[in-house]
Amino acid sequence: MTRVNVSILYLSLAAFLCFGCTPPKKSKTPRVKSNTRIQLPNNLHLGDLDGDGDAEFLQVAGNRLLISNTDFEKEGQLHRYFEHNIQRVVLGHFNKNNTEKSKVNVGLVLADGSFRVYSLSPDGKELWWWFTQNNFIGQNEHAIVGDYNEDGADDILVHNPQTGQIEVRTRLQNGFFGPMDSWHAGNLTGLDLCNKEIYAGEFNGKGGDDLIVYDPKWRQLFLYVSAVDSSEMNTFWWSFTTHPNLVKKHEELRIANLDGGSRHELVLHDTQTGDYRFRRLNYGNGWLTTVTNVPVGQLCKTANANTFFARLDLTNEPGKHRDDCLVYEKSTGLFVRSDARWDGDGHTYWWA
DSSP, rough: OOOOEOOSSOOOGGGHHHHHGGOOOOOOOOOOOOOTTTOBTTEEEEEEEESSOOOEEEEEEETEEEEEESSOOOOOTEEEEEOEEEEEEEEEOOOOTTTTTSEEEEEEETTTEEEEEEEEEESSSSSEEEEEEEOOOOOOOEEEOOSSSSSSSSSEEOOOOTOEEEEEEEOOOOSSEEEOOOOOGGGGGGGTTTTTTEEOOOOOSSOOOOEEHHHEETTHHHHHHEEEETTTTTEEEEEOOTTTTSTTTEEEEEEEEOOSSSSSSEEEEETTTTOEEEEEESSSSGOOEEOOOOOOOTOOOOOOEEEEOOOOOOSSSSOOOOEEEEEEETTTTTEEEEEEEESSSEEEEEEO
């Protein structure tokens, strides 16, 4: 088991991976979008910034930003200063251009009240400025990134958990983010979204991003799938509600591509014991169905820890594009990495 301390801005990535391993070839398939409501500790974020199919690290501290590789090279790509402190990072595929939309763009909310969007240069040495507009995400609001109108580019759902208010922002013809005119909340209007958590993912495999609404009080899930109604408006339709107490105490929700298919799955991870439960977003008589083709394998089961899933490097599975896992140990401030692998009989996870 190899561990890394990332408590300072300059990441020491050398300990992340086993020494002497042969670097895998890069995948050309863009990884599935991340839910940017979740960020790692120490102001770390994961996103495929160069469009090669694998995520990079992006870390901020004050007005500084650092981008580093997560692969076997373990190299820092760039370090940049801004004239104002960075208050929020929002990552997403915001470009509809076919030659650029594989890249995850970097959205930054700065202390001057601006929202600025950048793209990593082809050589990975610079952040190219794209556009600047007024910030539209409140300090206590969540930004859930997903493709909510199925145009191939990401939108931003802004959720205020205190008031329950939601709004979907998309890039308009003028190039800036504004309210999506072709969208309405649909069945979501019948659900009180106060003190709820919202997660985005491709749960029905049809291309658009769907939503999980989680009620921590009753520990149950509500699934809403993206749809187009009879008036050609983008919306969300209620699919099902699970039984209360589906999520156990101390379990955190993570969205991950566990088996390389066209759908996301749900990982329920006990932050106290380290145990995992893999579930598909199917009704399953109100309890969801168990993922049977992906065992936990060597996933780190450290107690008092959090997990994060993203594509970190290409596994030895031809044609399979699955998420790897980082486990953050709260007591030590270290990450433990496990990679999605194939053990000869099927999918599993190995310590890296």
